[in-house]
Amino acid sequence: xxxxxxxxxxxxxxxxxxxxxxxxxxxxxxxxxxxxxxxxxxxxxxxxxxxxxxxxxxxxxxxxxxxxxxxxxxxxxxxxxxxxxxxxxxxxxxxxxxxxxxxxxxxxxxxxxxxxxxxxxxxxxxxxxxxxxxxxxxxxxxxxxxxxxxxxxxxxxxxxxxxxxxxxxxxxxxxxxxxxxxxxxxxxxxxx
Amino acid sequence: xxxxxxxxxxxxxxxxxxxxxxxxxxxxxxxxxxxxxxxxxxxxxxxxxxxxxxxxxxxxxxxxxxxxxxxxxxxxxxxxxxxxxxxxxxxxxxxxxxxxxxxxxxxxxxxxxxxxxxxxxxxxxxxxxxxxxxxxxxxxxxxxxxxxxxxxxxxxxxxxxxxxxxxxxxxxxxxxxxxxxxxxxxxxxxxx
Numbered sequence: 001x002x003x004x005x006x007x008x009x010x011x012x013x014x015x016x017x018x019x020x021x022x023x024x025x026x027x028x029x030x031x032x033x034x035x036x037x038x039x040x041x042x043x044x045x046x047x048x049x050x051x052x053x054x055x056x057x058x059x060x061x062x063x064x065x066x067x068x069x070x071x072x073x074x075x076x077x078x079x080x081x082x083x084x085x086x087x088x089x090x091x092x093x094x095x096x097x098x099x100x101x102x103x104x105x106x107x108x109x110x111x112x113x114x115x116x117x118x119x120x121x122x123x124x125x126x127x128x129x130x131x132x133x134x135x136x137x138x139x140x141x142x143x144x145x146x147x148x149x150x151x152x153x154x155x156x157x158x159x160x161x162x163x164x165x166x167x168x169x170x171x172x173x174x175x176x177x178x179x180x181x182x183x184x185x186x187x188x189x190x191x192x
Numbered sequence: 193x194x195x196x197x198x199x200x201x202x203x204x205x206x207x208x209x210x211x212x213x214x215x216x217x218x219x220x221x222x223x224x225x226x227x228x229x230x231x232x233x234x235x236x237x238x239x240x241x242x243x244x245x246x247x248x249x250x251x252x253x254x255x256x257x258x259x260x261x262x263x264x265x266x267x268x269x270x271x272x273x274x275x276x277x278x279x280x281x282x283x284x285x286x287x288x289x290x291x292x293x294x295x296x297x298x299x300x301x302x303x304x305x306x307x308x309x310x311x312x313x314x315x316x317x318x319x320x321x322x323x324x325x326x327x328x329x330x331x332x333x334x335x336x337x338x339x340x341x342x343x344x345x346x347x348x349x350x351x352x353x354x355x356x357x358x359x360x361x362x363x364x365x366x367x368x369x370x371x372x373x374x375x376x377x378x379x380x381x382x383x384x
Binding site: 018019020021023024099100104105107108109110111112113118121122125153154156157159160161162163164165166167168170171172177180181184187188 | 210211212213215216291292296297299300301302303304305310313314317345346348349351352353354355356357358359360362363364369372373376379380
């Protein structure tokens with residue numbers, strides 16, 4: 001089990017990075033918000049970059065827990081599982097006050113100046129797309145989507161379009177763009 | 193005509209903001225890169241925020257010049273004009289070294305902490321979607337897309353999905369996600 005101080009820093013860091021991004025986040029503000037002494041932060045993390053990378057790990061672990069719970073639910077047809085995952089993601093965005101996706105936020109802010117973050121975030125998106133592709137392949141075999149469908153490409157398109165809709169939901173502070181994009185995608189890939 | 197010092201600051205600012213974002217940009221670095229004295233910067237701009245908002249204005253003016261040139265080209269059918277605009281945008285991303293879209297970058301970095309940038313960038317996306325909707329309406333009337341199509345919604349979906357693909361092209365440093373998304377969208381909306 002993770003040390004409770006470390007867990008508290010990561011939880012608060014996730015919320016602060018989601019709202020204000022990386023460069024705007026001060027370590028002192030994080031320490032104040034969590035009531036943590038400075039030495040304790042540097043006991044758990046080498047520096048701010050190391051901290052943010054651990055926050056991304058915690059975030060992506062949550063995403064994969066959601067993917068596992070939704071995509072392995074054999075009670076539902078495969079395409080309905082994909083939809084369920086994104087509907088739950090949308091509900092989690094709503095709970096956070098429509099701050100969008102941490103990967104999209106940090107990916108935009110940092111990928112032009114940091115190869116570490118660029119590779120890390122691309123790796124996260126690829127992993128999400130891989131999980132979705134496995135479920136789309138099941139949908140393809142069951143005839144829910146066209147047999148000609150390139151499931152890996154369609155999974156990547158889904159991740160990308162979702163990220164754009166997540167940015168728009170952040171700008172508009174509502175879920176309209178997420179729902180519209182998801183409906184469009186499912187309608188477009190579903191056979192008949 | 194714009195004062196040449198101001199124009200130089202805006203051009204360099206666009207390139208720097210695209211690459212490194214807002215909070216990571218130092219005014220001193222901008223002054224050094226352009227050989228501009230500090231007083232001259234504050235003669236033209238009230239502060240960093242004012243400067244970034246003017247850079248966004250310059251960026252969106254370029255986008256609308258591209259939209260006008262492509263979408264009013266009556267030699268092409270409407271849907272081909274829409275495709276042309278995004279193909280040209282992709283070429284401009286390539287020229288910039290796949291830094292993606294300034295609106296997406298600043299929208300992600302700043303909309304959680306600044307209502308000024310959140311509203312400004314949402315306004316920019318809405319204006320782009322409006323221009324695209326007009327062309328999609330022409331496509332609808334000509335039977336290129338379904339008569340049941342809600343062109344305003346489909347224009348917003350296009351803008352959103354493009355922004356997500358632009359982020360991915362930034363992470364991957366290649367145009368694959370942009371081409372895949374555009375092909376998928378056009379294939380999905382086109383009738384037969």
